[in-house]
Structures are given as structure tokens and as C-alpha cells.
Amino acid sequence: MGMSGQSYNIYNAVYAVAHALHSMYSPKAKQKEMEKLGGKSLLLRPLHAFLSNIHFNNSAGEEIFFDEEGSLPSGYNIINLVTFPNDTFQKVQTGRMDPLAREGKRFTMNGSATVWNHKFKEHVLTFIFAIQEINRNDHLLPNITLGFEIYDNAFNPLRAVGNTLQFLFTGQGNPFNYNCDGNQQLVLAIGGLTSPNSMQMASVFNTYKIPQHGFYVPNQDNCTGEEKLGSLPESVLEMGMSGQSYNIYNAVYAVAHALHSMYSPKAKQKEMEKHGGKSLLLRPLHAFLSNIHFNNSAGEEIFFDEEGSLPSGYDIINLVTFPNDTFQKVQTGRMDPLAREGKRFTMNASATVWNHKFKEMQPRSRCVDSCYLGSSRIAQQGRQVCCYDCAQCPAGRISIQTDADQCEMCPEDQCPNEKQDQCIAKTMTYLSYGEPLGAILISFALLFSLITFAVIGIFVLLRKTPIVKANNWSITCTLLSSLLLCFLCSFLFIGQPRKVTCLLRQTVFGITFTVALSSVLAKTITVVLAFLATKPGNRMRRWIGKRLAVSVIILCSLIQIGICAVWLANTPPFPEFDMHSQISEIIVQCNEGSNTMFYIVLGYMGFLAIISFTVAFLARKLPDSFNEAKLITFSMLVFCTVWITFVPSYLSTKGKYMVAVEVFSIMASSGGLLSCIFLPKCYIIILRPDLNTREQLVRKQY
Known part of the structure; x- marks a missing residue:
């Protein structure tokens, strides 16, 4: 029942405007204005001139004012979103930033109360598990051992660039643009999880012609490489693998299968025949990566389509919020492009629970432009439900929202306006003397x-x-x-x-x-x-x-x-x-x-x-x-x-x-x-x- 941070800011903003208006229209302010203009009462100074000088205490006792840069020097809480094994969440305050506190107390942090997301550790362990599983496989990449290095970008694009350069050169003791150790060959980079990090990494890897697979695995702290997924306590990591960890697992195996094809005798033979018996560098890795086709250990078929995407399915998860600020993930549907026609998209609308803070309508998929106000949707025969035509509302009807399923009648005493997007009062007519x-x-x-x-x-x-x-x-x-x-x-x-x-x-x-x-x-x-x-x-x-x-x-x-x-x-x-x-x-x-x-x-x-x-x-x-x-x-x-x-x-x-x-x-x-x-x-x-x-x-x- 407590007030959220955003609501608290709105509360303070309204009171700030009220105090500024109070100062603006006070007799003292008017008197100063008239003295300044020689007794003439003109418009007062703009509101922001008074807004920048407000200084009051709100009902919670907090001091409200603006600093020299026009900012509100108020504090804020540091919240940790704690995830539990049953996919529920809870918000816990672990610190506070308060610029108005005395020196040494402006930033406080309770490190012992901070619980790091076990999903990050799960991603790392999944990555290591896949590498070790491949290295133990006698039929996949025989006589080749895969190595790896893991870097944590901390969701920071600048840090992602630094880690990329370290990964390529300085981490190996090499100066920039030099590789002094010929025993280790950099084959491919996997990462990152967010688009900004991936784009920054790609700009560096593209310069040195290093392939990049679009998955990023953060937080390698406290991982020795010796952990086993099954031996970890359930309070730290649940036994089920998350969707992101599953993608990481498939990415590692996709690279392994591409390398296997790249270094196979058959591939080498074709390369030598093409160059007149001379063994040159093989084709780039991505040429083989685009042609992989295998079944993973879960039996799912892994391959890339013509656009280079992995046509795998994914679950639609509803994050259910409870009044005590806890959360739980509930699967409400699935998107599977490999399923048969009519089963590629499934959705259990009745299982979807909307956050009580929102009053929005359910989202709708569409493959055409929205139908504007004054029109309604007409389904296209033989096509998906998201494909439809737009028809102008019949005479006497309106639609007051985009993508309306049907047009509505106005009340008896009202009629549609010219655009048919709202009702207006009808005019009363009879044979009058004035017409x-x-x-x-x-x-x-x-x-x-x-x-x-x-x-x-x-x-x-x-x-x-x-x-x-x-x-x-x-x-x-x-x-x-x-x-x-x-x-x-x-x-x-x-x-x-x-x-x-x-x-x-x-x-x-x-x-x-x-x-x-x-x-x-x-x-x-x-x-x-x-x-x-x-x-x-x-x-x-x-x-x-x-x-x-x-x-x-x-x-x-x-x-x-x-x-x-x-x-x-x-x-x-x-x-x-x-x-x-x-x-x-x-x-x-x-x-x-x-x-x-x-x-x-x-x-x-x-x-x-x-x-x-x-x-x-x-x-x-x-x-x-x-x-x-x-x-x-x-x-x-x-x-x-x-x-x-x-x-x-x-x-x-x-x-x-x-x-x-x-x-x-x-x-x-x-x-x-x-x-x-x-x-x-x-x-x-x-x-x-x-x-x-x-x-x-x-x-x-x-």
C-alpha cells in the first residue's frame, strides 16, 4: 500500500508548482513588480523564475528545493530484485543515494543484503558445461580441444569495447594488432545479451574479421569451471534450464558443428582441388555456420534459415505481480515456427494476468496498418487473424479506437460527426417561421x-x-x-x-x-x-x-x-x-x-x-x-x-x-x-x- 517512487515524485512536483504560483501571486511579488515598472501593473515574471526559488518541506518532512542546475537534489533508494527458484521475485532495498545527507552518509550500501541473480551464474555454467561436453565427445571435433574466456560487460557498452580489445590482444600479453602466440587460435566470440553491447562488440570484431554469435553471458565471478549443475543447492539455482541458457547451449554446439565441418577431410579435399593442390586457408567460419543442421541433446532440430536466423520456438511468459511486490513467471503461450500449420502460435488468453497498475487492452498482433478512427476491421479470407482490411463505418455508426472490431451506434439523441470518430448532438428540425x-x-x-x-x-x-x-x-x-x-x-x-x-x-x-x-x-x-x-x-x-x-x-x-x-x-x-x-x-x-x-x-x-x-x-x-x-x-x-x-x-x-x-x-x-x-x-x-x-x-x- 506504500507510495511508489514515481508517485512520490509526482506528489512533490504538484506541490512545487503550487508553491511557485503562491509566490508569483503574493502581494509582495506584485508590489516589487510595480516598483520595478514605475507603478504600472503588468504581467508578472514567468513561472519558472519563481519555480527555481521554491524551498519548502513536504508532508513527509523532506526538504524540497532546486539546486543551481535546476535539478531536484532528492535522494533515491537502491532496490534489489531478488529472484527465487519458483520464478517469483521480490523487491528489497539494499542502499540509498541521498545528496542532502551529511558527508560520508550520502551513499550507503548493504552488500550482505544484495542477492545477485543466479541466472547469470547459470549462463556461465551452461556455457562451460557445453564446452566440456563437446571436448569429451569423440565424434565431434576429434583431436581438437575448445578453450574459452569469459568477460563480464556488466550491461555497459563502453566496458564491452574494452573487454573485446582485451580479449583480442592485451589479455594475451600482445600489443594491439599483433598476435605473438601462434598456439592459440581465436575462432569466434559469443555475446552479448543486450543490443548496445552486441553492436559495440561487432564494430571491433568486424575490423579483425572475427565471427560473432549473438549471445552474451555476463558475470563469471566465483566460477572455477569445476561446478556441476546438479550439485548446486536448489536455493541458488533451480534444476530447470532457462530460455537464455538453452540458447547459449545451442550456440556453443552450433559453433562446434561448424568447426567440425570446416576441419573435416572432405572440406580440406575440396579446398585443395579448388586451388590446384595447394592447401590454403579454409573458407570463413560463417560459411560453414550457415549450413549446420543437427539435433541437440534434447532432440530439437538446430539449423539456420535463409536469413541467418535460428528458427526455434520460444515460450510466451506472463510476469504476474502480486500486491506484496512479489512476482511469478507463468507460461501463457508459445511461438513455434517449426510446428504444423495452425499450431505455430498458441496463446492462453485466460491465463494472462495484467498488472493491476495498468488499464490497457490486450495487445493484438497485426501484419497490416492499423484501422484509424471511424473505421473497423474486416478479416481477410484465408489469412491469419492479424491480417485484415479497414472499412469505413456505415452511416450512423462510429468507432472511437484504432483497430475496432465493429462500429458502434450513437445514442438516440446524437449522431456521428463527419469523420465518424465521435458522437455529436443532433439538431432539432421542424417547419419554422424563420427558414x-x-x-x-x-x-x-x-x-x-x-x-x-x-x-x-x-x-x-x-x-x-x-x-x-x-x-x-x-x-x-x-x-x-x-x-x-x-x-x-x-x-x-x-x-x-x-x-x-x-x-x-x-x-x-x-x-x-x-x-x-x-x-x-x-x-x-x-x-x-x-x-x-x-x-x-x-x-x-x-x-x-x-x-x-x-x-x-x-x-x-x-x-x-x-x-x-x-x-x-x-x-x-x-x-x-x-x-x-x-x-x-x-x-x-x-x-x-x-x-x-x-x-x-x-x-x-x-x-x-x-x-x-x-x-x-x-x-x-x-x-x-x-x-x-x-x-x-x-x-x-x-x-x-x-x-x-x-x-x-x-x-x-x-x-x-x-x-x-x-x-x-x-x-x-x-x-x-x-x-x-x-x-x-x-x-x-x-x-x-x-x-x-x-x-x-x-x-x-x-
Whole structure:
């Protein structure tokens, strides 16, 4: 539960910044700044100027400050990672470096508490064991004895260079670039274990054409060459051989087999035949090393591939960390290029235990570039799982990590951005007054309303003229009033849908239009009956009058009112948010509650229009004095055309455009009735008053 060194440094860093900011914004600092700048308060000095002067004690009592070089002269502990035979580890403090301590106590080290890694000793013993085993083998390198020297580079590249030169020259008592002892021949060097050491050694060995095998064995201390692996206590060295020791063992045997091939009589014979019977130096060792092929004592096949690599398998080890700072190695998989297809890589994911300090996802192998944000992986058929293609996320989906297995849906109220790598809020949309489409429809609604008001005004002012008196005044007033309401009900469809507007818009539209159509039907019936009543002896005269027209209008309107009442009582319309029709928008609309009731309302209005059209069409050949039937016929033709085209247009649109189609149909059909029935009369009243006489109206043509 103790705080780690890194966490402790972070803690001190935060407090250092806090103390610097405290000094920077203190009244004393501001006063000095103003005095320096002649009373003007400007920006204070940079933060680092105060940061370099901090000096405080943290909550642990440790003194925190920066020295002249800007470094934090804090101490640190020296930790020894002790390895146990069961492959567990534990951190043990064996010393401390403290520059703030008194002289003689700045560096302390408990040598007796330091436990050196027994693996280093194991590497050396493995190397010696392999050499001795080869020298005792009568069939491998007969009459040749291998010798060796071991140097410890201590993971230091500079020391590796020095040891290499000592190995080549000074260690044998020779000056640089000279070899005075011809009895010993340097064949090959093995090392080092780390890449920096290997590269430094290679730069020296390459100059003198000395082959180098890439394994380094550190720490030859306390090794006499007489030790036996089995005789060592288990507390010092477990009986199992580690992977690195196994590689060292194979490296020594690989060199031995290459030397065996190099000095074989068959190789010498080929060399002499090539040079005309003269025995010259044999080919370089690496030429034979690349062609070795043998089975080691464990039965594993050892050879080098075309790239000079040893195609051997290796175990995948998981270093499991426990809360008490101990560790244990657990094998979780294996990579074996020599295994059969499908078994070359095995991994037990369930056995892998991640360090509790990390929250990373499991690593993934791959042989292609990563799939970027906004795309997902698609496996390539017939290839390894690490080979895949990248596909852009489908519309409406995102991916927020590289190499995503699949794209994810955004929440209902959000949509993907353009790159499809994050979700952004959807915009709410409806037919508003501020947008161009809504403004145009409102303008036409106001225009037609003003025209209707003007027609009403003309008929009221000139109601005593013959052409106005010839029309049934009650039907005319009812029709004009209903047309005015039809134009005004367009305002219920524009703007954000609310509960009240959703309840009223379709019912008000249906009832007002029904009143208008029933008025047209009443006017049509009145025209026909008026013509029939002019014939001598016809009994239709008694049916002509206000009672018939009012009865038709009331009866037809009550039927529509009843339909709307049933609609509102059972499935009333209500506002809703459609989040699925559009990817980037939330459509605010009115749900009609029951589409069936909506189309019944429309169907009933269509029924009235068809009856009016039929009656007017049959009466179209009446004498000119009763030619209003022609105007009604044409107005019903316009009405039916508009609403027949409305249905497919309404069903094929969504959102605000669906509302715009209905508003346009309302104004187009209402405008057709107004124009066809009343504008000709207004033309005669205003522009042709000579035709607005009783004589013109009673004149008959047969």
C-alpha cells in the first residue's frame, strides 16, 4: 500500500508548482513588480523564475528545493530484485543515494543484503558445461580441444569495447594488432545479451574479421569451471534450464558443428582441388555456420534459415505481480515456427494476468496498418487473424479506437460527426417561421387571407348590386368565411409542434374544409334547383331558399365533426421526436395518433368534392344566366387534382417537407375555390359594371 517512487515524485512536483504560483501571486511579488515598472501593473515574471526559488518541506518532512542546475537534489533508494527458484521475485532495498545527507552518509550500501541473480551464474555454467561436453565427445571435433574466456560487460557498452580489445590482444600479453602466440587460435566470440553491447562488440570484431554469435553471458565471478549443475543447492539455482541458457547451449554446439565441418577431410579435399593442390586457408567460419543442421541433446532440430536466423520456438511468459511486490513467471503461450500449420502460435488468453497498475487492452498482433478512427476491421479470407482490411463505418455508426472490431451506434439523441470518430448532438428540425420555406408559405397564407378579406369587403359594400343579390347571401358568407379559416389554419402547421397545435391542426383543417365543400355543394344544388324552378309547373320552386342550403351545410359539417370527435376521443394526435428517420436530425412532428382516422377525414372531403363536381358537371350546359355551374365544375376539378397529387407526395416525404406539402395543398385547393368562384364576379363588379344589371342576369339563351 506504500507510495511508489514515481508517485512520490509526482506528489512533490504538484506541490512545487503550487508553491511557485503562491509566490508569483503574493502581494509582495506584485508590489516589487510595480516598483520595478514605475507603478504600472503588468504581467508578472514567468513561472519558472519563481519555480527555481521554491524551498519548502513536504508532508513527509523532506526538504524540497532546486539546486543551481535546476535539478531536484532528492535522494533515491537502491532496490534489489531478488529472484527465487519458483520464478517469483521480490523487491528489497539494499542502499540509498541521498545528496542532502551529511558527508560520508550520502551513499550507503548493504552488500550482505544484495542477492545477485543466479541466472547469470547459470549462463556461465551452461556455457562451460557445453564446452566440456563437446571436448569429451569423440565424434565431434576429434583431436581438437575448445578453450574459452569469459568477460563480464556488466550491461555497459563502453566496458564491452574494452573487454573485446582485451580479449583480442592485451589479455594475451600482445600489443594491439599483433598476435605473438601462434598456439592459440581465436575462432569466434559469443555475446552479448543486450543490443548496445552486441553492436559495440561487432564494430571491433568486424575490423579483425572475427565471427560473432549473438549471445552474451555476463558475470563469471566465483566460477572455477569445476561446478556441476546438479550439485548446486536448489536455493541458488533451480534444476530447470532457462530460455537464455538453452540458447547459449545451442550456440556453443552450433559453433562446434561448424568447426567440425570446416576441419573435416572432405572440406580440406575440396579446398585443395579448388586451388590446384595447394592447401590454403579454409573458407570463413560463417560459411560453414550457415549450413549446420543437427539435433541437440534434447532432440530439437538446430539449423539456420535463409536469413541467418535460428528458427526455434520460444515460450510466451506472463510476469504476474502480486500486491506484496512479489512476482511469478507463468507460461501463457508459445511461438513455434517449426510446428504444423495452425499450431505455430498458441496463446492462453485466460491465463494472462495484467498488472493491476495498468488499464490497457490486450495487445493484438497485426501484419497490416492499423484501422484509424471511424473505421473497423474486416478479416481477410484465408489469412491469419492479424491480417485484415479497414472499412469505413456505415452511416450512423462510429468507432472511437484504432483497430475496432465493429462500429458502434450513437445514442438516440446524437449522431456521428463527419469523420465518424465521435458522437455529436443532433439538431432539432421542424417547419419554422424563420427558414425560407416556412416564410414563403406564411407569405402566401397572408396574401390569400388578404385577398379573401378584400372579396368579403367587396361583397359587403356592394351587396345590393344585382350580381351579389343573385347569389345566396348566406351560402356566400359561409363559403368565404370557411375559405378564410382554411388559409389561416396554415399557421397551425408552421412552428414547433405543441400539444395544442397537434390536437387542432388536422381537425380544424378537416372541419373548415368540409364547411367550404358543403357550401359549394349547397351552391351547386341551389343553382340546379333554381334552373328547374324556372320551368312552368315545376314543383322545385318550394325547395329553393335558405333552409335547403343551411340544411346541406349543417348536415355535411356535422358528419365531419363526428368523425373528428371520434378521432380525438380515441387516438388523439400528439407531438413526438422522430430520432430515426434522419441520421443527423431529430424531427419534431405531430403523430396523428391514427393514420386511418386521418385518411377517413380526407376521404370524406374527397367524397363531398366528387359529388359537387358531378352535380356541377351535369349542370354545366345550363343557360348563361346560370353559368355558375361551370365555375363550380372547374373549381372542383382544381380541388380534386390538388388532393389526388397530395397523397403520394405526402407519403414520400418526411419531417418538415411532409408538413410543407400539406400546407401547400391547403392553400392551393382553397385558392382554387376562391379564384374560380369569386374572382369572375369581382371582375364584373369592379371592371365591368355594365354587366352587373338585372337585365343581364335575367336574359336567357336557349
